Amino acid sequence: MPSLLPRILLTMGEASGIGPELLVKIAQQTFNAEIIVLADHNLLNQIADELSIPLLLTTVDWNKPPQQHCQGTLIFENVSLPANVVAGKLQSQNSAAILNMLSRAGELALTKKVDAIVTAPVHKAVLNQLNPNFLGHTEFFAEQAGVAKVVMMLATKRLRMALATTHIPLAQVSETITQKLVKQIVQIIHQSFVQLGLPQPQMAVCGLNPHAGEDGLLGLEDRDNIAPAIVNLQQLGIAVEGPFPSDSLFTLSKREKFDVFVAMYHDQGLPVVKAIGFGQCANITLGLPYIRTSVDHGTALDIAAQRIASPDSLNYAINYAIQLAQGKLPQ
Numbered sequence: 001m002p003s004l005l006p007r008i009l010l011t012m013g014e015a016s017g018i019g020p021e022l023l024v025k026i027a028q029q030t031f032n033a034e035i036i037v038l039a040d041h042n043l044l045n046q047i048a049d050e051l052s053i054p055l056l057l058t059t060v061d062w063n064k065p066p067q068q069h070c071q072g073t074l075i076f077e078n079v080s081l082p083a084n085v086v087a088g089k090l091q092s093q094n095s096a097a098i099l100n101m102l103s104r105a106g107e108l109a110l111t112k113k114v115d116a117i118v119t120a121p122v123h124k125a126v127l128n129q130l131n132p133n134f135l136g137h138t139e140f141f142a143e144q145a146g147v148a149k150v151v152m153m154l155a156t157k158r159l160r161m162a163l164a165t166t167h168i169p170l171a172q173v174s175e176t177i178t179q180k181l182v183k184q185i186v187q188i189i190h191q192s193f194v195q196l197g198l199p200q201p202q203m204a205v206c207g208l209n210p211h212a213g214e215d216g217l218l219g220l221e222d223r224d225n226i227a228p229a230i231v232n233l234q235q236l237g238i239a240v241e242g243p244f245p246s247d248s249l250f251t252l253s254k255r256e257k258f259d260v261f262v263a264m265y266h267d268q269g270l271p272v273v274k275a276i277g278f279g280q281c282a283n284i285t286l287g288l289p290y291i292r293t294s295v296d297h298g299t300a301l302d303i304a305a306q307r308i309a310s311p312d313s314l315n316y317a318i319n320y321a322i323q324l325a326q327g328k329l330p331q
Contacts, residue, residue, distance in 0.1 A: 004326075005032070005033060005034060005066045005067075005068065006033040006034070006066070006115040006116060006321070006322050006325035006326065007033065007034045007036065007066045007113070007114045007115050008031070008033045008034065008035055008036070008114065008115065008116050008117075008118060008318060008321055008322060008325070009036050009037075009038065009105055009108055009109070009114040009116070009117050009118070010023060010026070010035060010036070010037045010038070010039075010117075010118050010119075010120065010314075010318070011037075011038045011039075011101055011102065011105050011117065011118075011119045011120055012037065012038060012039035012040070012043075012044075012079065012101070012120055013098075013119065013120030013121045013122050013299065014090070014098065014120075014121060014122050014123040014126070014299045014301075015040065015043060015081055015085045015091070015094050015097075015098065016085055016086060016087060016088060016089055016090050016091060016094075016123075016299075016301065016304060017088075017120075017121060017123065017298075017299030017300055017301055017304050018120075018121075018299065018300045018303065018304050018309035019120030019121060019122075019299065020039060020040070020043050020044060020047055020085075020120075021047050021051075021304070021307055021309050022120055022295075022309055022311045022314045023037050023039055023044060023074065023120070024044055024047045024048050024051065024053055024055060025051075025053070025309075025311040026311050026314055026315060026318065027053075027055055027071070027072060027073060027074045028053065028071055028072060029071070029311070029315055030069065030071060031069040031318060031319070031322060032068075032322060033066070033068075033069060033115075033318075033322045033325075034066035034067050034068065034069060034075065035069045035074065035075065035318070036060050036074075036075045036076065036077065036114065037074050037075070037076045037077075038076070038077050038079050038101050038104060038105055039074075039076055039078075039079055040078065040079050040080065040081045040085070041057050041076055041078050043081070043085055044057060044074065044076070045057065047307070050307055051307055053072075054072050055072060055073070055074065056072060056073040056074075057073070057074055057075075057076050058073060058074070058075050058076070059075075059076065059077070059078075060075045060076060060077050062113055077104070079097055079098075079100075079101045080097060081094045081097050082094060082096075082097065087304040087305040087307075088301045088302065088303075088304040088305040089301075090123060090126045090301070092126055092129060092130070095126055095127050095129065095130040096130060098122060098127060099127060099130065099131060099134070102119075102122070102137065102140055102141075103144065105117050105119070106140075106141050106144040106145065107144075109288075109289075109290040109291075109292070110144075110145060110289065110290065114290075115290075115291065115321075115325040116290065116291035116292065116293065116321035116322070116324065116325050117141075117290065117291070117292045117293075117321075118292075118293050118294065118314070118317050118318050118321050119137050119292070119293075119294040119295075120294075120295065120314060121294070121295060121297065121298045121299045121300075122136075122137065122299070123298075123299050123301070124136055135167065136167070137285075137292075137294060138150055138152055138166070138285050141285065141288055141292060142285075142287070142288065145288055145289055145290075147287055147288060147289070149184055149185075149188060149287060150188070150285050150286060150287035150288055151163070151185055151188045151189055151192075151285070151286040151287055152166050152283065152284075152285060152286075153189070153260070153283075153284045153285075153286055154269075154270060154273045154274075154281055154282070154283050154284070154296060155273070155281065155282050155284060155320065155330070156273055156276055156277025156280055156281040156282075156316075157277060157280065157330075157331065158255050158256070158331065159250070159255055159261070159272070159273055159276055159277065160259060160260045160261065161260075161261050161262075161263055161269040161270065161272065161273045162185065162189055162260055162261070162262045162263070162269075162286070163262075163263055163264075163265070163266060163269055163270075164176075164177060164181060164182060164185050164262060164263065164264045164265070165177070165181075165264065165265050165266065166266055167266065168265075170265065170267075173208070173264065173265045174208065174219075174221055177208055177221050177225055177226065177264055178225055179225050179226075179228055179229040179232075180229075182205070182225065182226055182229035182230070182262075183229045183232060183233055185262060186203060186205070186229075186230075186233050186238060186240050186262065187233070187238070188286055188287045189201060189203060189260055189262070189286055190203075190238050191287075192286040192287060193329075196291075196324055196327065197327035198327070198328075198329045199329070200238075200239055201239065201259040201260045202239045202257065202258050202259045202260075203238075203239060203240040203241070203242075203258060203259065203260045203261070203262060204240075204241055204242055204244055204249060204254065204257075204258040204260075204261050204262070205226060205230060205240060205241070205242030205243050205244065205261075205262045206242065206243060206244060206246040206249060206261065206262060206263045206264055206268060206269070207222040207226065207242065207243035207244060207245055207246060207264070208221045208222055208226065208243070208264045208265075209221060209222055210245070210247070211245045212226075212242075212243045212244060212245045213243075222243045226242065226243040226264075227242075227243060230242055230243065240262075241258075242262075246263070246268055246269075249261065250272050259329075273296075274296060278296060278313075279296070279310060279312040279313050279316075280312060280313070280316050281296040281313060281316060282294070282295075282296065282313075282316050282317040282320040282321075282330075283295065283296055283317070284320065284324075291321050291324050291325055292321075293317040293318075293320050293321045293324075294317055295313040295314050295317055296313050297313055
């Protein structure tokens with residue numbers, strides 16, 4: 001059952017990036033939820049002092065029921081960092097603490113201590129130096145949860161874009177787009193909506209090639225892999241159509257008709273979402289046994305020391321998680 005007052009867990013992300021600053025700024029907002037952060041409390045106080053923003057930190061008591069977020073306050077569980085943080089400069093000595101923070105977040109979600117996780121951005125390369133298997137939040141949480149496949153979906157108002165493939169070279173996309181993959185991706189989206197208590201989504205699938213392949217003239221993947229997968233999915237009662245030429249798929253009328261679009265590769269779908277709603281956009285991981293959202297930007301090391309980061313995307317991601325936890329599809 002959806003929680004009336006969701007308990008939302010925020011992770012601070014890369015300590016040298018803008019994540020901790022965003023948490024301080026987010027504390028000043030109003031939310032219809034309890035907000036708990038995993039962060040270094042000394043770092044948060046330091047940033048609040050730099051910004052002349054009042055901040056009251058309270059240690060979390062997991063035995064208490066959720067309490068409405070109060071502006072200017074944050075409930076926290078401490079993440080101790082061994083090295084002093086210098087904004088904009090990575091300290092690899094802190095990588096183990098950041099990875100432990102992510103592990104703790106997943107543990108709290110898996111044990112139902114929290115209703116959703118909202119992640120500030122981490123720096124993949126510095127964490128990968130410590131853990132060569134680390135590719136990002138999505139893969140980390142999926143492995144921890146024992147989930148074989150998850151789907152990355154970016155969402156802004158009236159446009160939700162899921163990806164069949166994510167962070168792989170463009171040269172590998174064609175061979176990766178199989179009937180099995182397309183069916184798997186669409187089924188995960190469908191099942192995720194059902195598990196969240198949402199209506200069955202109407203889905204549109206992008207073609208891989210220009211003009212969706214022109215019946216094999218411009219490539220065989222659409223005719224031989226994507227189209228048969230969609231027919232099979234329709235036979236299972238899933239509301240999905242395609243493959244459509246992606247150059248004309250994202251018009252206003254199509255966005256009003258379909259709830260979710262499925263792009264075949266990263267830069268086919270995400271530029272559309274970010275052009276329409278950058279800063280008012282959430283990254284949602286579908287297929288996990290809990291709700292996880294994130295921001296649509298990176299660690300922004302280049303501006304971290306200036307303390308000028310906008311909390312808009314994190315604010316959007318938090319509210320998106322709250323509404324999903326309440327069984328609502330954000331519009």
